[in-house]
Amino acid sequence: MRARKCIRAGQLSQKVTRSPSCVIAAHSLVRLAYLAVTQTFATPRLLPMTDREKDAEILALRHQLSIPQRQLDGKRPASKPRG
Template structure:
């Protein structure tokens, strides 16, 4: 998954760099062509759903998740804006879960003073525990 995400990031970076020397007119023509292709794809799919790989969802969520909901509604996308926002929430939740996961698995160590106290009580009370 991480390799696929890195690949998508690199290829899209090169795609963005390819846009720099383009004039505004050429860029507009490409955007219109891409929008037309998305429209064709939507018509061909009908009511069927597109299946995205996890890396694709993560990339799209990272790219589009910060946009305001109103702006997302105006974009010509294959998926709904609510889906993009859900993917973004899931991405943030996974990140938070990974950061808050304990560093060491298992039960935390007992404080040394409590350990000594329990051992002393055990020695002093032979019938205890």
């Protein structure tokens, strides 16, 4: 049985099968990079904030989450099975 390879730069012109593990690994790397960038920008913004300002932001975010929950009447939309 042939071993599956991940697609790399320079191999795009060749026909290479994508294994599910390669897709998961690529997705994980993108997610990790996104989290690193967002945390890098969030940390300096939160450092000079007082506890009162942080509490006000938390309340505002909770309010933003409660609005869609009320609109859905507590029901979650059914997710479609992936496959």
